[in-house]
Amino acid sequence: MNRRLLSVVGEGLLHVVRHPLRSLLTAFTSAIAIAVTVNVISLAFGMQEDIAGDVDRFGRNTVDVGLPPALAPGMPRPPLGAAQAARAAAILDGLDPLIVPRRQRASPVRGEGQTESERLQLVAAPPTYLRTLNIPVAHGRWLRSDDPVGAPGTETDAVGACVLDGAAAERIFPQVAPAAVVGRVVALRVEGAPRRMRVVGILSDPLRYRELFETFDEGKGARTLTSSLLSFRNVYLPEATFGDGPYTGISIVLADGGAVVEAQERLIGVWADARDLASLSSGRLVVFARGQWMDALGASTMQGSMIGNLVWMLIVLVAAIMISTLHLITVRERYDEVALRRCEGARRSDIALQITVEGVTTALLGGLAGLPLGYVGAALLREIVQFPFRFEFRYALVATGVAVFLGLVSSVLPARHAARLQPAQVLSRRLT
Amino acid sequence: MHDPFDITDCAAGAEALAVLEGVGRSYRSGAVAVDALKPLDLCVHRGDFLAVMGPSGSGKSTLLHVLGCLDRPTAGRYLLNGHDVSRMPDRELAEVRNATIGFVFQRFHLLADESALRNVELPLLYGGVPRAERRVRASEALASVGLEDRVAHRPGELSGGEQQRVALARALVKRPRLLLADEPTGNLDTAAGGRVLERIAEESRRGMTVILITHDPEVAARAGRTLMMRDGTLGHP
Ligand SMILES: Nc1ncnc2c1ncn2[C@@H]1O[C@H](COP(=O)(O)OP(=O)(O)O)[C@@H](O)[C@H]1O
Ligand SMILES: [Mg+2]
Numbered sequence: 001m002n003r004r005l006l007s008v009v010g011e012g013l014l015h016v017v018r019h020p021l022r023s024l025l026t027a028f029t030s031a032i033a034i035a036v037t038v039n040v041i042s043l044a045f046g047m048q049e050d051i052a053g054d055v056d057r058f059g060r061n062t063v064d065v066g067l068p069p070a071l072a073p074g075m076p077r078p079p080l081g082a083a084q085a086a087r088a089a090a091i092l093d094g095l096d097p098l099i100v101p102r103r104q105r106a107s108p109v110r111g112e113g114q115t116e117s118e119r120l121q122l123v124a125a126p127p128t129y130l131r132t133l134n135i136p137v138a139h140g141r142w143l144r145s146d147d148p149v150g151a152p153g154t155e156t157d158a159v160g161a162c163v164l165d166g167a168a169a170e171r172i173f174p175q176v177a178p179a180a181v182v183g184r185v186v187a188l189r190v191e192g193a194p195r196r197m198r199v200v201g202i203l204s205d206p207l208r209y210r211e212l213f214e215t216f217d218e219g220k221g222a223r224t225l226t227s228s229l230l231s232f233r234n235v236y237l238p239e240a241t242f243g244d245g246p247y248t249g250i251s252i253v254l255a256d257g258g259a260v261v262e263a264q265e266r267l268i269g270v271w272a273d274a275r276d277l278a279s280l281s282s283g284r285l286v287v288f289a290r291g292q293w294m295d296a297l298g299a300s301t302m303q304g305s306m307i308g309n310l311v312w313m314l315i316v317l318v319a320a321i322m323i324s325t326l327h328l329i330t331v332r333e334r335y336d337e338v339a340l341r342r343c344e345g346a347r348r349s350d351i352a353l354q355i356t357v358e359g360v361t362t363a364l365l366g367g368l369a370g371l372p373l374g375y376v377g378a379a380l381l382r383e384i385v386q387f388p389f390r391f392e393f394r395y396a397l398v399a400t401g402v403a404v405f406l407g408l409v410s411s412v413l414p415a416r417h418a419a420r421l422q423p424a425q426v427l428s429r430r431l432t
Numbered sequence: 433m434h435d436p437f438d439i440t441d442c443a444a445g446a447e448a449l450a451v452l453e454g455v456g457r458s459y460r461s462g463a464v465a466v467d468a469l470k471p472l473d474l475c476v477h478r479g480d481f482l483a484v485m486g487p488s489g490s491g492k493s494t495l496l497h498v499l500g501c502l503d504r505p506t507a508g509r510y511l512l513n514g515h516d517v518s519r520m521p522d523r524e525l526a527e528v529r530n531a532t533i534g535f536v537f538q539r540f541h542l543l544a545d546e547s548a549l550r551n552v553e554l555p556l557l558y559g560g561v562p563r564a565e566r567r568v569r570a571s572e573a574l575a576s577v578g579l580e581d582r583v584a585h586r587p588g589e590l591s592g593g594e595q596q597r598v599a600l601a602r603a604l605v606k607r608p609r610l611l612l613a614d615e616p617t618g619n620l621d622t623a624a625g626g627r628v629l630e631r632i633a634e635e636s637r638r639g640m641t642v643i644l645i646t647h648d649p650e651v652a653a654r655a656g657r658t659l660m661m662r663d664g665t666l667g668h669p
Contacts, residue, residue, distance in 0.1 A: 336541060350526075
């Protein structure tokens with residue numbers, strides 16, 4: 001940049017300093033816009049990224065085969081057992097599948113020493129079940145193949161083993177710290193008979209936005225067996241707990257994520273009893289990849305963040321109009337100054353540059369002041385409404401960029417107006 | 433002295449600084465066209481000191497704006513220092529104004545928030561002169577109008593006469609070939625006006641070309657020649 005242009009930039013900066021009140025007003029408008037932007041971006045991006053993280057814990061490499069959730073009366077119940085598990089393994093030959101069957105029942109569950117019981121899903125599965133998910137054990141340990149199933153009856157000493165989801169532990173033992181739940185005993189019912197199980201481990205809870213997920217799930221009307229599983233309010237029991245009756249479902253973990261679609265297509269294409277999610281009430285087995293369900297979830301939260309983004313863009317637009325108007329009025333008061341600068345050798349582009357520098361500087365200063373304002377606002381909101389805000393340094397960078405953009409956009413009209421002034425006209429109006 | 437309205441030898445002569453060939457300026461307001469300046473020939477030599485008198489609204493300022501490259505003629509050709517400026521692009525005109533022309537206005541037109549020194553620096557700033565040199569030259573220019581002890585004052589802290597001397601220093605700091613003054617003493621009392629005028633006359637004696645608009649015959653008397661503007665036509669008084 002040459003010396004003249006640098007000087008013109010300096011003139012713009014000086015003007016900002018010399019007119020503090022005017023600059024403050026402009027900066028204030030920008031500050032509010034940027035505060036809102038930071039706020040909304042923290043909300044929208046933060047939630048989006050948290051949910052994406054949540055969703056990845058559901059096991060993207062897993063394909064589920066299960067009974068349709070809404071079997072109409074009289075509809076034939078497709079068989080699902082060891083034979084079908086073997087069939088699936090054969091169909092998926094070459095894709096290196098891990099077949100994990102499970103038997104699933106609903107039961108009231110009460111923690112010993114607690115008064116309330118909760119109706120939860122009991123999931124009896126082999127130890128490989130944990131590999132259908134991508135969540136760690138938070139406390140204690142996961143089930144082992146030699147874990148006891150216990151014996152029926154309330155007074156028996158033969159206690160079985162179980163693992164609780166984080167959310168299940170919280171419901172059954174509301175006053176107890178999760179780590180302290182390990183070692184406690186829960187009472188539940190297995191095929192109608194009471195049974196006692198000692199908690200050997202607690203899974204971490206992957207769902208920070210449980211409400212949101214459940215609202216979504218209801219909204220889609222897709223209460224599939226798997227989605228009830230993925231609500232993570234389950235009690236996991238040793239595989240033999242429910243005897244050797246039919247399976248409720250089979251989860252198939254593929255070593256390679258890229259093979260998921262192929263696996264699903266093979267199962268649907270070859271297996272006469274298997275169908276995809278579209279035919280939930282067909283009386284056939286339902287095959288679906290968890291990735292599909294997750295992608296649908298991702299799309300719906302994306303909609304939410306798009307609305308958020310629309311909000312801050314609107315506010316930035318309003319701020320741009322306000323700042324632009326303020327600048328225009330200011331320029332109208334500065335006709336003499338502009339005309340004089342032109343007399344002394346300023347080009348039109350110099351005038352436009354100066355006005356733009358003034359606009360960008362005030363918007364940027366305001367924006368920088370708005371950053372902590374937005375952060376504090378987000379923190380306050382998080383306290384009050386417990387919304388999932390997340391603030392990261394790069395959101396501040398985005399907001400700073402927005403502030404510069406705001407300054408640029410709101411300077412276009414004032415700069416053009418000032419640059420187009422005819423100095424002779426300005427002077428003769430005064431000097432006639 | 434030469435006849436300013438005879439341009440037959442003017443364009444060729446090395447002593448000609450500004451030549452107007454049939455230059456006119458008309459304004460269109462709605463359907464009516466106003467001839468603020470009727471087509472006129474004018475030859476201004478280097479070192480000329482011209483006074484322009486005439487009633488209000490007769491076109492004096494319009495003439496000055498055209499001469500100062502602030503306004504384009506709607507008719508004719510304007511040669512300044514040998515270049516046809518009537519067809520020059522805007523950015524080159526800005527450079528011509530910056531390098532060649534000094535302006536003094538009736539109402540001073542100083543930047544109210546800036547010191548006298550910064551006001552005087554302004555043309556040098558647009559000329560790309562380095563800061564240190566700007567300081568030195570602006571201080572010298574202020575000293576040359578007797579304001580060496582008002583360097584840091586803002587216009588609001590100065591009297592009218594002092595303000596006009598700051599404006600004059602601003603016009604002179606770039607050592608212009610052509611000094612244009614539009615009623616420079618119009619807002620000043622006789623004593624203050626006299627000081628400004630004396631400084632302008634001094635520059636004229638040193639060879640600067642000066643064109644000065646005034647209502648005051650005594651002011652006009654300081655010029656080498658007085659021209660009369662009536663209804664957009666320039667003539668002898
Ligand atoms: N920008 C303009 N638009 C229309 N008419 C103008 C404009 N500037 C000047 N005029 C007209 O041109 C004529 C000469 O104006 P001016 O040169 O300012 O006169 P003076 O300086 O002699 O008082 C006046 O009639 C004035 O109204
Ligand atoms: Mg006038």
